[in-house]
Amino acid sequence: MEDLIAHYGLIAIALGSGIEGEPFALAGGVLAQRHWLPPYVAILAAIGGSFMVDQMWFLLSRNFRQSRMVQAVIHRPAFRRSLTLIERNPARFVLMFRFAYGLRAVTAVAVGCSRMPLRRFLPLNLLAATLWGSIFTMLGYALGPALEQAVAHVGYALTALSIAVSGLVIFLLIRRRHS
Template sequence: MTLEALIAAYGLPVVLLGAALEGETAALLAGMAAHRGWLPLPSVMAALALGSFLSDQGLFLAGRRLGRSARVQGWLAKPAARRAVDLLERRPRVFLLGFRFLWGLRTVSPLVIGASKVPARLYLLCNILAASLWGVLFASLGYIFGAGITRAFGRIEHAEHLLLWAIPIALLIGLGHWLARRRNS
């Protein structure tokens, strides 16, 4: 089975899972797949938003349930988590809407918020709105990035060529994320 056939058969569930587990890299690649015509852009946006929403809602609930444990409290004392707590305490609504757009805070923030006194209903409403905005933004960026590659290098005829671009891009994004986390530790 070719890569195009796999994406056609399982594309949106893979997009949803990628948004939940990886985030921006998966979202950008999904937008590029939409540009290529493998997936409809509005469906990609919806799958990204839903994956992001479910992941962050699950992490919030985990923070709510486990937030008082010694292990989580020790983890919350680390620099990245401490910055998230400080931002949350200073500007709670802005933080609830914006954390997923802040480099290095996307995964830790829902746990921190869950361990805080933020009302679950407020988090739910902000999570719906922010996940929707995130899905539209990153799918659009991937779509535009796919258009830029097409203009710069011509129509990509085979999925393997897309992967030749996707792998170095994903590695660079991963390296940047690793360096940012290392600097913040």
């Protein structure tokens, strides 16, 4: 298993962090905590994957707005709301959208369709990816032993369900606070 992780772990963390997000950055932290990867390498993989995929979505939506992939995202309900938020406070939006679970592809496309220039998006994207990748990878590093113990005692399904319910409660509390 360690050989497989040593060969493909960084690629999986980078691609997964860019496409799926948090679970892969957290997993990178767990792997670092188990000494299967150096912590800084796991963090860099999460940062790099997140940065590159969001940069790709930005450029794709900026240059190929009529493509099927971009049009599919543009027609999602969250797209219009994201575009409105970008126009109000573009820098803040770019720094925060990674932390909005489930909206990454929509929001990166919305930024590409907005009036934000590439020269402004690029450094904000790098800063946001650095913050996000560092936070979630180190969270995985810190929580790794607790997650392993939970899985050993109650299994993967119940651990995942507990994490999902906890995340939902936190999301609802935050949403209620901002309403």
